Amino acid sequence: MPQLKDIATQVRRDIVRMVHGVQSGHPGGSLGCADFLTALYFKVMDHKPEPFDMDGKNQDLFFLSNGHISPVFYSALARSGYFPVQELSTFRKLNSRLQGHPTTHEHLPGVRIASGSLGQGMSVAIGAALAKKLNNDKNLVFSLHGDGELEEGQIWESVMFAPHHKVDNLIITVDLNGQQIDGTTDDVAGLGDVGAKFEVFGWQVLHMNGNDMDDVVATLEKAKSLTGKGKPIAIIMKTVMGQGVDFMEGHHEWHGIAPSDEQLAKALAQLPETLGDY
Numbered sequence: 001m002p003q004l005k006d007i008a009t010q011v012r013r014d015i016v017r018m019v020h021g022v023q024s025g026h027p028g029g030s031l032g033c034a035d036f037l038t039a040l041y042f043k044v045m046d047h048k049p050e051p052f053d054m055d056g057k058n059q060d061l062f063f064l065s066n067g068h069i070s071p072v073f074y075s076a077l078a079r080s081g082y083f084p085v086q087e088l089s090t091f092r093k094l095n096s097r098l099q100g101h102p103t104t105h106e107h108l109p110g111v112r113i114a115s116g117s118l119g120q121g122m123s124v125a126i127g128a129a130l131a132k133k134l135n136n137d138k139n140l141v142f143s144l145h146g147d148g149e150l151e152e153g154q155i156w157e158s159v160m161f162a163p164h165h166k167v168d169n170l171i172i173t174v175d176l177n178g179q180q181i182d183g184t185t186d187d188v189a190g191l192g193d194v195g196a197k198f199e200v201f202g203w204q205v206l207h208m209n210g211n212d213m214d215d216v217v218a219t220l221e222k223a224k225s226l227t228g229k230g231k232p233i234a235i236i237m238k239t240v241m242g243q244g245v246d247f248m249e250g251h252h253e254w255h256g257i258a259p260s261d262e263q264l265a266k267a268l269a270q271l272p273e274t275l276g277d278y
């Protein structure tokens with residue numbers, strides 16, 4: 001899928017430029033999830049960028065729970081038509097709609113919840129999915145979560161709740177990159193077999209390589225085909241933190257630091273401009 005891969009490359013380019021521009025932000029997880037967000041917004045989801053409707057009736061919804069990876073979210077939204085691409089240049093600046101963690105009071109199209117306080121997004125996604133059922137809305141709800149975020153207790157309350165209430169119009173994805181702000185997830189608080197945990201609670205579980213675009217699209221389409229069968233869907237997505245920039249790959253240090261001028265040049269040399277820079 002060369003077109004989607006080209007879009008993902010530009011999204012990665014946007015990410016490193018945005019974070020470098022204000023010497024602040026979270027490039028590592030953003031780069032790792034670029035293929036996933038590209039596949040969602042340019043292929044998999046039934047969504048309507050314009051006019052933006054906060055309720056999202058009769059369209060698929062996406063909630064970013066690990067809100068610190070806002071650069072990849074903003075790039076995907078802008079590149080898919082929610083707001084002008086040039087606005088990416090305002091990332092994390094004063095009075096910008098593109099805050100470091102997505103918020104709603106700036107009224108940025110595409111953002112339906114404030115996120116960044118980890119653990120909350122799955123609860124919101126479940127609520128939205130149940131609302132769609134009550135409204136006889138046949139569309140789906142998607143959400144994304146970090147593996148470090150699974151240490152939040154609210155996550156496991158949600159994991160218990162969704163199968164019990166047969167929230168089968170919900171597809172959540174866990175970004176399993178093995179890294180968090182203080183080190184590897186194994187060192188901080190070992191997660192064990194994440195897929196098995198979800199299965200025990202009653203979820204339908206799929207696995208995919210989140211940095212292989214063909215696998216991402218195929219797995220998301222398979223997940224869609226499994227909705228409506230009484231179980232929520234969980235995708236365990238293996239990614240590499242910093243994917244696409246060799247000196248960032250697999251290092252937890254890049255969770256939340258910005259590249260220098262020299263590092264930016266090195267990163268951009270690995271990420272050809274495919275859609276045009278902002």
